[in-house]
Amino acid sequence: MTDLATPGSPSADTGPRAGAARRAAPALLAYAGVRLLGLLLLAVWGTDSGQSARHVLTRRWDSLWYTRVAEGWYGYEVRLPGGGVHSDLAFFPLLPALERLFAQISPIAPADAGMLVSWVSSLAAAWALYLTGERLYGRPAGICLAVLWAAVPVGVVQSMAYSESLFTALAAWSLYSVLTGRWVWAGALAALAGLTRPVGAAVVAAVWITALAGLWRERRRPTARMVLGLVLAPLGWFGYFVWVGVRTGSVTGYLDIQGQWGNGFDGGWAFLGFIGKNLTGSVIGGLGLLAGVALVVWLYVLCVRQRQPVALLVYAGLVLVLALGAKGYFGSKPRLLMPAFPLLLPPAVALARWRPPRAALALSGLAALSAVYGAWWLHGSGPP
Template identity: 35%
Template sequence: MTETLVVQKERLWDRAGAARGVGTAIGILALTRLGQLLMIWWLGSATAEPRSVWDRLLVWDAGWFLRVAVDGYPHGYTYDANGVLQGNELAFFPVYPILIRFGAAIGLPASTAAVLIAWAASIGAAVALHLLGTSLYDKRAGWALVAICCSAPASVVLSMAYSESIFLALVAGMFVAAHRRVWWAAGLLGLLTALSRPTGAAAALGLAVAALIAVWSLWRSERRIAWPPIAAAAVALAGVPLFIGWVAWRVGDLDAWFKIQTAGWGTTFDYGTSTWDFLNTTLRTGDGWVSISIAIILLAALAAAGVALAQKPWLPLAVYGVVAMILVYGQAGFYHSKPRLLLPVLLTLLPAVVAASKARPRVAILSIAAWAAFGLWYGAYLVTVWPYTL
């Protein structure tokens, strides 16, 4: 069994182009990040409130993560002067703040550690995405997946002190391990994924599907149970309930995490009612080009997911994508955060990835470059000119 896994890993490494292929993926990421940072500098220098590029990478949710890293989690609910429940740091999952704290422990300022960890995780995400695309399709698909994902309209968060880069690296790595049936790595990465963001629950379900496929395959061929995939799935599935349960224990209220989310960010699952109302109102009234563009992005993502499902992708990735999209579209909350929440879904990117991998290289490069020019500018605009949180 061990020899088989070694052969699988070597074969994937070779298929991905070995060090040169992985280096190309990292180079693609570097181009997107450098290009977007330049756009942030350019757009930011023309605003009424000039701020450094560095400061713009540390806005909004970054402050919450930094407070958790520096001060720890609060011991209960937070109320305003009128006794109204407010959101607090207990809403934020622990992997990213723990890493920031480690960075601060070795002497880095917490803010510096937060950004550097996000950048390092982005490199990990690029490598994992390339390996995933290669494992599912081929080397060109791996590069296309990196380029398309890392230049998407909300990909600016990959440079910011946000948890998306860590989540993306972990979820892509988890699916690579599951696809190659390296179950110990899949389980560990699945647990860390689930402790990074709430949508880690969707990733864990995807891993559970991969485990069921492996168990059924071994049972059909050898009439015995494969325990490693079962253990991997169980470990990953425990992640989100563990953190939510810990918050409940810390506060002394069973649904404390959900109450904090609702109080702070209006995040409740309303079966898509608020998303439908946003789309209906925005597309009828045309209330600002950003809101219209977000509505178009949400509809385009749905259409892309439909095309992807019609192409019959790897089932675990499809299950993860569908469940994650249900969570994003089905909940109330800030509409302008939804493109960011869709960034790590991956299912919506598969039609473009497959098309790019089959197209002539020049056509693929020009098409992705056009996508990147818009996506990188769009993200830079949102953190410089657009006044609301992502």
């Protein structure tokens, strides 16, 4: 597997920051272009449905829960007819905290602040993806990786007042810090990722396993900065679990709350049952689900064969397992998989080998399909 770059190696970051920003500019502009296309089509689509793009991006589904947390902090519950309870403690605090902060220091409403955070975070994520792809496989691969992430079928979520963009940005920069040996940054960013989504555990695991594997391989002791990074990494994720446990009076408080929402981890049995039900009902739907699962598993196999760094393999593998093995609303699985950006590295590298006009045409086609699907999806079932 690809080792961490050593200081002074050809792949180490030696150029000035301004030069790095200029190198990333084409990737960021291309990324912004793809997302802008999706937003424009979403706005046009809304003229027929009577729902503005702003409304579907900021005031539906989970974005409403984040807004409630931002406005009144935690304590809101919905009691269901069957006796169940949906608690806002299911939602991690970093995004609503940022919404609350921006709403207090500006005239922006919390929901709009959440959308703004996502827009800025998605660009930050695209930058980290570009740098990762460039470092490992060259500049064209970095650009293709950023654009492919923008053009995934549910890429419109990156522009919503949801936590996926914020989480992916923090996770991607943490992993890039691991690749460049910046352990304090890696740990601090992993801690923030752990305050953003439950899958922050995947970032923590990637940081720890990479560090321990490197120490074992090189038979050396950790530096003080590595130790500090490893200590920082789990604080966000573990801290929120502990806080919810204290608040609910139960060690399994957060898991109990997720259970009330119908979520949890069962190793994929519920998802397999859902696929089987579709195979016996709508055969096309069941085959489509099987094809989708086969695709993401195949992409991960390609990541292993590509000999990606340990940090990326651990992170992508855990995101994949947690997404496919989770119970709950199965239509949300593509959204849960969106932060697993290393899965896009194999196709990014393949596209980078094409002639630029041919690669640009392929990426443009994917961007158009993503824009159409995103507009149709948000004005229909949408992301729960």
